[in-house]
Amino acid sequence: MSDQLRRLLRHLALDLGPLRASRDFRLLMASGVITMFGTFITMVAVPYQMKQLTGSYLAVGLVSLAEFVPMVICGLWGGAIADALDRRKVILLSELGLLVTSSLLMVNALLPHPQAWVLYVVGAISTGIACLQRPSMEALIPQVVRHDQLGAAAVLTSLRWNFGAIVAPAVGGLLVTAFGAATAYAIDAVSFVLSLVLLWRIASAPAAEDAEPASLRSMVEGVRYAVRRSDLVGTYLVDIAAMVFAMSTALFPFLADELGAPGALGLLYSASSVGSLIASLTGGWTSRVHHHGLGVILAAAIWGVAVALAAAIPNVWAVFACLALAGAADMISGIFRSTMWNQTIPNELRGRLAGIELLSYASGPMLGNARAGLMAQLGGARFSLGLGGALCVGAVAGLGLLLPRFRRYDARTDEHALAEKARRAQASLENTASASASE
Structure with missing residues (x-):
C-alpha cells in the first residue's frame, strides 16, 4: 500500500478518541443506540396503527401535526431547564417519561378496541418529553468530551443516528406487520428501561450556582x-x-x-x-x-x-x-x-x-x-x-x-x-x- 493511500485512509478513518477518553460519552452513545432503535420502531408503528384504525390518509397526516406545537414549546422550554437544572436529572426524568408513554401506547394497542385519540394525545406528549430532553442531551456532550474532540464526537453521533435511521425503520416495519403494534411498543418500552440503566451511571451535571432559573x-x-x-x-x-x-x-x-x-x-x-x-x-x-x-x-x-x-x-x-x-x-x-x-x-x-x-x-x-x-x-x-x-x-x-x-x-x-x-x-x-x- 502506497504512502499516499495510507495518508488518505488515515484522513477518512473515524476518530474514536471521544469514546476512548470519556466514559460518560460512551454511556451516552450506548444509550442513544438502544433508544434510537425503539423510537424508530414506534415511528413506524404509530402511523401503521392509525391507518388500521381509521383507513384515513388525513388521520395519519394529522399525527405529525399534533406533534408540532409540543415540539416548538417544549424545545424552547427544554433549553431553559437544561441551563437551570442538573442535566443528568433532566435526561433521566425525561427517559422515564418516554418509558411511560411507550407503555401507554402498548396498553392501548392490547385493548379489544384501541382508541385512535390515544395515538394523538400520547404521541404529542411523547414528542414534548423528547424535546424537553434533547437540549439537555446536546448540552451535556461538551461537558463530557474534550474541546478538541468535539468535532470527532459530532461525527460519531451522526454515525449512530444514520445507522439507526437506516436499519431501525426496516426492522420496525417487519415487526409491526408480523407481530402487531403492541409488540413494537413493548420493544420501545424495553429499550427505555435498558437506556435508563446506562444513563443512571453518568456523572451528575449540575447547573452553575448562579444559573438563571428557567423562565x-x-x-x-x-x-x-x-x-x-x-x-x-x-x-x-x-x-x-x-x-x-x-x-x-x-x-x-x-x-x-x-x-x-x-x-x-x-x-x-x-x-x-x-x-x-x-x-x-x-x-x-x-x-x-x-x-x-x-x-x-x-x-x-x-x-x-x-x-x-x-x-x-x-x-x-x-x-x-x-x-x-x-x-x-x-x-x-x-x-x-x-x-x-x-x-x-x-x-x-x-x-x-x-x-x-x-x-x-x-x-x-x-x-x-x-x-x-x-x-x-x-x-x-x-x-x-x-x-x-x-x-x-x-x-x-x-x-x-x-x-x-x-x-x-x-x-x-x-x-x-x-x-x-x-x-x-x-x-x-x-x-x-x-x-x-x-x-
Whole structure:
C-alpha cells in the first residue's frame, strides 16, 4: 500500500478518541443506540396503527401535526431547564417519561378496541418529553468530551443516528406487520428501561450556582445571545433555507411513478440516509477542518445541486445516487454546525441554544415538504424538485454573502471558540488541583 493511500485512509478513518477518553460519552452513545432503535420502531408503528384504525390518509397526516406545537414549546422550554437544572436529572426524568408513554401506547394497542385519540394525545406528549430532553442531551456532550474532540464526537453521533435511521425503520416495519403494534411498543418500552440503566451511571451535571432559573426571561436571553452572533444565525438560516427549498420527500411517491419504478419508493426514501451513513463512516477528515461556516455553505449548496440533478435524470439508480449525495452533503453540514455550536457557546447558555437549534433543524423539513407539495401542484414533481434545488443554491449563496462573519469563521481564531477553550482548560486545571488537594 502506497504512502499516499495510507495518508488518505488515515484522513477518512473515524476518530474514536471521544469514546476512548470519556466514559460518560460512551454511556451516552450506548444509550442513544438502544433508544434510537425503539423510537424508530414506534415511528413506524404509530402511523401503521392509525391507518388500521381509521383507513384515513388525513388521520395519519394529522399525527405529525399534533406533534408540532409540543415540539416548538417544549424545545424552547427544554433549553431553559437544561441551563437551570442538573442535566443528568433532566435526561433521566425525561427517559422515564418516554418509558411511560411507550407503555401507554402498548396498553392501548392490547385493548379489544384501541382508541385512535390515544395515538394523538400520547404521541404529542411523547414528542414534548423528547424535546424537553434533547437540549439537555446536546448540552451535556461538551461537558463530557474534550474541546478538541468535539468535532470527532459530532461525527460519531451522526454515525449512530444514520445507522439507526437506516436499519431501525426496516426492522420496525417487519415487526409491526408480523407481530402487531403492541409488540413494537413493548420493544420501545424495553429499550427505555435498558437506556435508563446506562444513563443512571453518568456523572451528575449540575447547573452553575448562579444559573438563571428557567423562565420566559431566560428563554428570551438565549434568543438574544443567538441573534447577536451572526455566525450562529448563519448556521440556523442556511440550514432552514436548504430544507425549505430542497427538502422534497413528500414528492417521492409521485417521482417513483414518473420514473416507472413504483416499487423503488423505499429506495428513494433510504437514499439520503445511505449517503449520510457513508459521510459519517468516512468523516474523519471533518475534525481537521477549521472554516466551519464556509463548510456549511458549500455542503448546503451541494445538497441543492444534487436535488436539482435528481429532477433532471430519468434513471432511478442515478436519482438514488443524487439523493445519496444530497444526504451526504446534509450530514457534513450538520457535523460542521454541531462542532461550531459545541465549541463556541458558553456552558451556561448551551441548553437554551440547543433548544433553538432543535427548532431550526426540525421545522425546516416540515416547511420544505409543504413547499414541495405546493410547487408540485403547479408544475409537477420534477418541476418542484428541480426549482427547489436551484432556489436552495441561490438562497445559500445569498446568505453567504450577507453573513461575512459566518462565511469567514475559523475555529483557530474565533473569539468565542478561544474563550470557551480557555474556560474549559481553566476548569480542568481547577478540577485537577482540587483532586490533588483532596488526596
